[in-house]
Amino acid sequence: MARTTNWRIRVVNTALAAVLLIGVSLAAAKSKGILFPDWSGPTAGTYDKPAAELGKKVTKGRPWSVETVAGAILGKTLPGKPVSMVGEIIDYSCYLQVGKHGDKHRGCGQKCAAVGQPIGLLAKNGALYMLIDEEHNSRRDGLTTFRKQAIDNMAKIVRVNGTYSEVQGQKAIYVQGSVKKKK
Structure with a gap:
């Protein structure tokens, strides 16, 4: 029974x-809602006319900064390729978890990034790149301004210059030129 x-x-x-x-x-x-990645358009900028440009252009002969090479094991970095890419600055964690991005998510994305959540670039073709300060020691020591620049441009379509690296399917753009000026 x-x-x-x-x-x-x-x-x-x-x-x-x-x-x-x-x-x-x-x-x-x-x-449309948070279950769909296209639930909200960007705050500013288009793929033809980005709202801002972040990072300095990187040369093919030197994709990594002297600081990063010096911080690498035996001065050997992984391969990197200079890129200049247009996309929407997003809160990487919320996008991967619940599909949030765009103007409706701008405030939340700014808060998440301000407390250290990863920042990403969502390309027009849907490719996703993690954005990271390139200068190794300055990044480690909190001496870069890239995070603030990205937070200010959250949910905007921008042009990002930097060094592209991919390891086991993880795509990242290391953004150079955001080391704080010494006083």
Whole structure:
């Protein structure tokens, strides 16, 4: 008897879960929301006319700063390629977790980035790049301004100059030129 009751409870629970899942899916399909990455447009800028430019242009002969090379093990860095890429500055963690970006998410993205959450660049083709200060020791020691620049430009389409690196599928652009001026 107990076995039959347990079986019936499982069938009812499974059916209820299926109905709930179908209901949520249908509701989500009818409207845009945080379940969809295109739920909000950028605050400013277009892919043809970015709102700002972050980072200095990097030369092919020297993709990494002297500071980064000096901080590398035996002075050997991983390969890097100079890039200049246009995309929307996003809060990397919220985008990957719940698809949030754009003007509606600007305030939240700024708060997340201000407390150290990773910052990303969302390209027009949907590719996602983590954005990181390039100068190794200055970044480690909190002596760069890139995070503030990115926070100020959160949810805007901008041009980012830097060094592209990819390791095991993880794409990053290291942005040079944001070391704080010594007083």
